[in-house]
Amino acid sequence: MTSVFNFTFVPWFRSVAPYIHKFRNQTFVVGIAGEAIAAGKLQSLAQDLAMIQSMGVKIVLVHGFRPQVNEQLKAKGHTPKYSHGIRITDEVALDCAQEAAGQLRYEIEAAFSQGLPNTPMADSTVRVISGNFITARPVGIVDGIDFQHSGLVRKVDIAGITRTLDMGAMVLLSPFGFSPTGEAFNLSMEEVATSVATALQADKLIFLTEVPGIRTDPTQPASEDNPIDTELPLAAAEKLLKALPAANQPTDTAFYLQHCVKACKAGVERSHIIPFSVDGAILLEVYVHDGIGTMVVDEKLESLREATEEDVGGILQLIEPFERDGTLVKRSRTEIERDAGNYTIIEHDGVIFACAALYPYPEAKTAEMAALTVSPDVQGQGDGERVLKRVEQRAKAAGLDSIFVLTTRTMHWFIKRGFVQVDPEWLPEARKRKYNWDRKSQVLVKKLG
Incomplete structure (x- = not known):
């Protein structure tokens, strides 16, 4: 049994080594959908991200909280409201968002603080630092709909995030931003992650979502004849976006793809959509040649x-x-x-x-x-x-x-x-x-x- 293990482990470890060298000192922005945390994936995700960080990768982690906010609203007898794919954040929804963000921050920091023997977190030291790194502005009134406390990213504190990463800490961002007057705005995880990746000119933007990736033919159901397209050149992704209907919810094909395209066009060379349902999905995507989800890559088509x-x-x-x-x-x-x-x-x-x-x-x-x-x-x-x-x-x-x-x-x-x-x-x-x-x-x- 030992010889069989050695026979498989050694070639595998050698095959991973080039990626370890390649990604050292690179910056990854990782957006984790709130659905992943609700599905109980936080512990394994924390272990995998801690392992990646230990190999020299700088990580900015942005968490979502869509289902957690909806659960809080339901408990208070309120119905979630959306328009144009954006939550309409009234006073009640803002309170729920703040509660959900506080709870999730606590859970995420706790997950990275574990160091039990005989676990992947043993002897790991992951400092997680949050902060008011995002300046926001209101969405305002669109097509006669007042989005109230829903916002958009206005500015990213690049210097502050960079200093924190250079200290060896992981940066944790909630989908919140604050105006110069101190007003809080509810943002989307996807927009925050894309804006931060662009501002930092990160090496990778990775979305861990309920979506397994983009299929060869997105209009047809999953099958052996319609597998996940593991690599989409930016030009092909842009062409596909134009052919797809507008995205209003995360399970729409265009929802995450539009953010990947936006990031790549703004200088992030590689953006990924991977499924949180697969154990070790982020390790499989980053350290295995063909990956597991879809990577949109700006391959400089002119060359x-x-x-x-x-x-x-x-x-x-x-x-x-x-x-x-x-x-x-x-x-x-x-x-x-x-x-x-x-x-x-x-x-x-x-x-x-x-x-x-x-x-x-x-x-x-x-x-x-x-x-x-x-x-x-x-x-x-x-x-x-x-x-x-x-x-x-x-x-x-x-x-x-x-x-x-x-x-x-x-x-x-x-x-x-x-x-x-x-x-x-x-x-x-x-x-x-x-x-x-x-x-x-x-x-x-x-x-x-």
């Missing part, structure tokens, strides 16, 4: 694109050293000119830093990804993964079920990204005829979800 004939010289210059040392099979200029449209490249200021080609075999519902190359100048910065993701998207769009690679030296890189080794006999007949048995390339396949 990640399909190649043209004008790019052939740059592609040749990039791959030539790797052909010379035997990492890649040599390709002639004529061959690359002929297949230029098959290549995906990352280009910046006229220089090509990464490329890969996709050669479909439609009869076998698969395609070969060839010549995946990243310049030594930028290796370790994620360009290889960006190209791989785009190639996967191109293959999916072509209706293919898998992609495969042939490699002699980079097997482990592909295995860490979901590829599995198969026998060369697996290859489509047309590709098998061209297989160089002397080179003994390993064949690895990845199924496209």
Whole structure:
């Protein structure tokens, strides 16, 4: 049993290490829906966030309290009122919101204060600091509806939050803001988290919600043929938003997606929607390659694109050293000119830093990804993964079920990204005829979800 555990644990831990290095000293803004706390997920979420913080990540935690406020209103005989997807906060609702926020702050601070032996919190020291970091303004009257004490973020105290994070503390924010005159306004968790992530230019904005993510076809129910889209380029997310009906409640597809898009457009490179119902969801999203929910990513589309004939010289210059040392099979200029449209490249200021080609075999519902190359100048910065993701998207769009690679030296890189080794006999007949048995390339396949 021990040997089996060691066999699985060691490769897993090694596969996680690059992400630990990558995220150290980065800033994550995490928005937790009040529904997650109501569902009893607070203890496990606190353990996971404490673990992430212990690996050097700076965390701003924003909690929601929608169901808790509604419960308080119900106890007082009042009905929650909403319009335009925003709560109408009268005096009673404001009192309920303040009560719910106080109670939740207490529960969250208590969860991070646990240090029992034989638990994930043992020997952890997580200082949680709250404060009046948000200046708010009233929503006002919209379409004749007075939102009273409901507000919007006017300003984020960036310096105060940054100083607190630099002290090694976790910042905890309730969805409240105060005007310069001291008036309290009820805000939404989603808007606070998005505004804070934007103001801090955080590395990630993560929403832990009842929504599992965005499906490939959001208009159809969940199924094997309609899985969660684990990565949405910003342009695709914007296009999808325009096609979706306006969101008035959290379970509407556009509700969290609109906040992710807003954050990415304002400089937050990655925004995530993940389900709190899955144990360890935030760990799975952050430290596992394909994640568990949907990530909206600003992938700088001007630099990640399909190649043209004008790019052939740059592609040749990039791959030539790797052909010379035997990492890649040599390709002639004529061959690359002929297949230029098959290549995906990352280009910046006229220089090509990464490329890969996709050669479909439609009869076998698969395609070969060839010549995946990243310049030594930028290796370790994620360009290889960006190209791989785009190639996967191109293959999916072509209706293919898998992609495969042939490699002699980079097997482990592909295995860490979901590829599995198969026998060369697996290859489509047309590709098998061209297989160089002397080179003994390993064949690895990845199924496209």
